[in-house]
Amino acid sequence: MTEERLRLMAVHAHPDDESSKGAATTAMYAADGVDVLVVTCTGGERGDVLNPQYGTVEGGLEGMRAVRRREMAAAADALGVRQHWLGFVDSGLPEGDPLPPLPDGCFALVPLEDATAPLVEVIRDFKPHVITTYDPSGGYPHPDHVMCHRVSAEAFEAAGDPERYADRGEPWAPLKLYYNHGFSLARMRAVHDALVAAGRESPFGDWIDSREAREVPEREVTTHIPCSAFFPARDAALRAHATQIDPDGFFFAVPREVELAQWPTEEYELATSRVPVTLPESDLFAGIRAQDEAR
Numbered sequence: 192m193t194e195e196r197l198r199l200m201a202v203h204a205h206p207d208d209e210s211s212k213g214a215a216t217t218a219m220y221a222a223d224g225v226d227v228l229v230v231t232c233t234g235g236e237r238g239d240v241l242n243p244q245y246g247t248v249e250g251g252l253e254g255m256r257a258v259r260r261r262e263m264a265a266a267a268d269a270l271g272v273r274q275h276w277l278g279f280v281d282s283g284l285p286e287g288d289p290l291p292p293l294p295d296g297c298f299a300l301v302p303l304e305d306a307t308a309p310l311v312e313v314i315r316d317f318k319p320h321v322i323t324t325y326d327p328s329g330g331y332p333h334p335d336h337v338m339c340h341r342v343s344a345e346a347f348e349a350a351g352d353p354e355r356y357a358d359r360g361e362p363w364a365p366l367k368l369y370y371n372h373g374f375s376l377a378r379m380r381a382v383h384d385a386l387v388a389a390g391r392e393s394p395f396g397d398w399i400d401s402r403e404a405r406e407v408p409e410r411e412v413t414t415h416i417p418c419s420a421f422f423p424a425r426d427a428a429l430r431a432h433a434t435q436i437d438p439d440g441f442f443f444a445v446p447r448e449v450e451l452a453q454w455p456t457e458e459y460e461l462a463t464s465r466v467p468v469t470l471p472e473s474d475l476f477a478g479i480r481a482q483d484e485a486r
């Protein structure tokens with residue numbers, strides 16, 4: 192269908208999300224010659240320092256934005272991808288009962304059309320064949336993750352329509368839209384059971400219990416990407432986000448050999464396709480590659 196270089200756009204809410212969701216997939220495609228662009232909606236300004244070994248960040252939102260820009264650049268290098276900021280301000284994760292209101296001007300409060308316009312512009316400029324984002328729940332109850340889904344879905348629909356966002360470049364219709372599903376219950380359970388069977392500690396026990404208790408419906412996984420050769424690149428990208436990722440914490444709590452044996456893939460749900468596909472698949476570009484047309 193296409194002889195030109197393939198292009199993949201991964202849309203994420205905050206710097207570090209590209210390293211914890213689908214990171215090995217993007218590193219693999221980049222190493223394979225695909226042009227990969229990570230788009231980060233917000234600057235992560237309201238993220239807390241989550242790594243107890245890090246110390247503190249001075250300078251309020253501006254100070255945190257500057258630190259996270261440097262971390263993001265190092266993570267993009269580790270993954271071998273390019274990265275673009277949409278420039279919105281982190282909404283923060285509201286906590287308490289009742290929940291406090293979101294801060295003025297934050298990403299989740301921007302009207303949908305205004306929040307989508309710059310993403311449509313990047314899509315029309317970069318011309319991705321495939322876009323990844325989060326499912327409608329955000330995959331994680333952070334207002335910026337839900338908003339990331341909303342702007343990605345809106346931009347996927349609108350970018351190819353010359354009537355919409357007419358001042359934002361020439362229309363381009365991406366062919367496939369995916370949702371990241373790296374933290375499926377099936378994956379956590381497989382890794383958890385293997386750890387318990389080996390008499391080791393699992394980081395997933397409480398998480399599995401709470402997911403089951405809340406009866407969070409499991410989304411459909413349509414696409415398994417075998418990308419374990421790029422787990423080291425993913426780990427390096429995670430470590431680059433030094434304010435966010437504790438090297439002795441959750442993301443590194445599963446021994447790598449257990450992960451390789453139990454779950455050597457990253458998972459996605461094909462949300463929309465404008466090309467014929469056969470599910471399940473093991474390639475985000477299935478149905479798009481030049482040789483697919485000859486079949």
Ligand SMILES: [Zn+2]
Pocket residue numbers: 204205208333336
């Ligand atoms: Zn996030």
